[in-house]
Amino acid sequence: MFKEIQEKKKVISVTGLGYVGLPLALAFAKKFKVIGFDISKERVELMRKNIDPSKELESSDFDGADIKFTYDAKDLAEAHFHIIGVPTDIDSHKVPNLTPLKKASESVGKILKKGDYVIYESTVYPGCTEEDCVPILEKLSGLKMGEDFKVGYSPERINPGDKARPLTKILKIVSGCDEESLEEIASVYESIIEAGIYKAPTIKVAEAAKIIENTQRDLNISLMNELSMIFDLMDIDTKEVLKAAGTKWNFLKFFPGLVGGHCIGVDPYYLVHKSKKIGYDPQVILSGRRINDQMPAFIAKRLIQMLIQRGKNPQETKVLVKGITFKEDVADIRNSKVVDLIRELMEFSINVHVVDPHASPNEVAHEYKLTMVDKISDDYDAVIVAVAHKEYQELSNEYFKSITNEKPIIMDLKGIYNFSDNGLVYWRL
Ligand SMILES: NC(=O)c1ccc[n+]([C@@H]2O[C@H](COP(=O)([O-])OP(=O)(O)OC[C@H]3O[C@@H](n4cnc5c(N)ncnc54)[C@H](O)[C@@H]3O)[C@@H](O)[C@H]2O)c1
Numbered sequence: 001m002f003k004e005i006q007e008k009k010k011v012i013s014v015t016g017l018g019y020v021g022l023p024l025a026l027a028f029a030k031k032f033k034v035i036g037f038d039i040s041k042e043r044v045e046l047m048r049k050n051i052d053p054s055k056e057l058e059s060s061d062f063d064g065a066d067i068k069f070t071y072d073a074k075d076l077a078e079a080h081f082h083i084i085g086v087p088t089d090i091d092s093h094k095v096p097n098l099t100p101l102k103k104a105s106e107s108v109g110k111i112l113k114k115g116d117y118v119i120y121e122s123t124v125y126p127g128c129t130e131e132d133c134v135p136i137l138e139k140l141s142g143l144k145m146g147e148d149f150k151v152g153y154s155p156e157r158i159n160p161g162d163k164a165r166p167l168t169k170i171l172k173i174v175s176g177c178d179e180e181s182l183e184e185i186a187s188v189y190e191s192i193i194e195a196g197i198y199k200a201p202t203i204k205v206a207e208a209a210k211i212i213e214n215t216q217r218d219l220n221i222s223l224m225n226e227l228s229m230i231f232d233l234m235d236i237d238t239k240e241v242l243k244a245a246g247t248k249w250n251f252l253k254f255f256p257g258l259v260g261g262h263c264i265g266v267d268p269y270y271l272v273h274k275s276k277k278i279g280y281d282p283q284v285i286l287s288g289r290r291i292n293d294q295m296p297a298f299i300a301k302r303l304i305q306m307l308i309q310r311g312k313n314p315q316e317t318k319v320l321v322k323g324i325t326f327k328e329d330v331a332d333i334r335n336s337k338v339v340d341l342i343r344e345l346m347e348f349s350i351n352v353h354v355v356d357p358h359a360s361p362n363e364v365a366h367e368y369k370l371t372m373v374d375k376i377s378d379d380y381d382a383v384i385v386a387v388a389h390k391e392y393q394e395l396s397n398e399y400f401k402s403i404t405n406e407k408p409i410i411m412d413l414k415g416i417y418n419f420s421d422n423g424l425v426y427w428r429l
Pocket of ligand 1: 015016017018019020021037038039040043054085086087088100101103104107121122123124155156157158159160262263
């Protein structure tokens with residue numbers, strides 16, 4: 001397979017051209033022939049104009065790429081090495097939503113030929129590739145996995161907004177359904193991943209490795225959030241505690257904060273789902289999830305308390321929230337916990353203004369029915385810096401004073417600043 005891909009006799013397809021799929025498709029297209037398929041016609045049309053709809057890549061990243069962008073699944077028939085990187089989110093009951101993954105498997109299954117490879121990159125629970133996806137491929141193609149076509153799994157570790165660690169600079173785990181496929185898949189990925197690859201012994205190991213990377217991060221942050229709530233009651237600055245504790249060689253450096261987005265706050269539920277299905281009710285993972293999910297309510301409650309302590313009636317206050325994306329320096333607003341915080345504040349009838357230099361006001365309005373303000377006022381009772389965008393890093397004490405009225409409260413959720421209490425009340429997690 002790899003040799004023929006190298007000679008451009010065989011073509012790679014990438015299904016799902018989002019944060020994961022597009023950089024991958026372009027990296028392969030610098031060396032090989034690629035078909036990029038996405039169901040969104042609108043997104044495909046942007047990509048045809050060298051525009052990344054996810055706003056992560058520059059138009060120069062499309063230069064020299066041998067790629068055909070399509071929204072017609074039939075075009076996948078021209079390819080032989082199919083990569084699937086569609087979303088794996090959860091529904092309102094926090095249960096995995098496998099619909100995109102199953103639909104993408106159907107698209108590939110319909111055109112699958114003898115000798116083809118199918119590699120899944122979407123984050124899933126261990127067993128999902130072989131138990132949920134392969135049967136669809138087999139049913140629609142009439143072919144048998146292992147004998148007629150091969151399957152693999154290679155989780156993505158890309159970190160949106162992190163320009164220092166692009167796809168090619170992050171070591172990649174690969175796996176295959178047998179020894180031969182593992183070697184072929186490894187060779188294909190090795191040709192673009194400068195950081196090298198790690199060959200996992202089975203598909204399930206590779207799936208489980210990805211899911212625990214994010215589960216571990218979620219849990220570590222939840223511990224910091226719990227500590228932050230305890231220390232807040234004791235009037236101890238958590239950031240200072242972490243700085244002091246961090247001087248020990250084996251103290252892990254995590255910080256409190258809102259855990260949103262479509263990975264860290266979602267992936268643990270995939271593991272929980274599978275675990276429950278096979279008879280084990282996870283305790284630690286779910287309690288971490290609960291702590292992280294309750295942070296917006298905790299922060300809102302603290303703000304209300306502080307406003308009242310300063311003689312202000314919450315119903316008559318105006319609060320500015322700076323940052324609504326799920327993390328710093330990205331445009332992605334999916335599953336943003338800042339939105340939960342805004343809603344909590346609105347429940348208390350607070351007049352909330354929201355700004356964000358990265359988020360699209362249209363998307364925010366469409367997704368959350370929230371209107372962002374164009375111009376900020378100069379009479380806020382409190383400002384919440386919710387996201388550590390680079391634009392917010394250098395804001396001074398004077399800046400916050402200039403946009404607030406008397407006795408203002410500055411809530412620094414990411415611990416960016418270190419203001420002393422001169423004219424404003426500074427609070428951080
Ligand atoms: N974004 C990240 O940082 C990141 C990191 C590691 C892993 N992942 C995982 O990678 C997977 C993809 O995530 P993403 O962030 O790239 O998602 P995304 O939402 O940015 O992109 C998904 C793309 O898939 C398309 N799509 C949806 N259903 C489709 C279908 N049936 N056929 C073809 N195209 C379809 C959408 O139109 C969209 O363009 C998820 O499983 C995610 O958990 C994401």
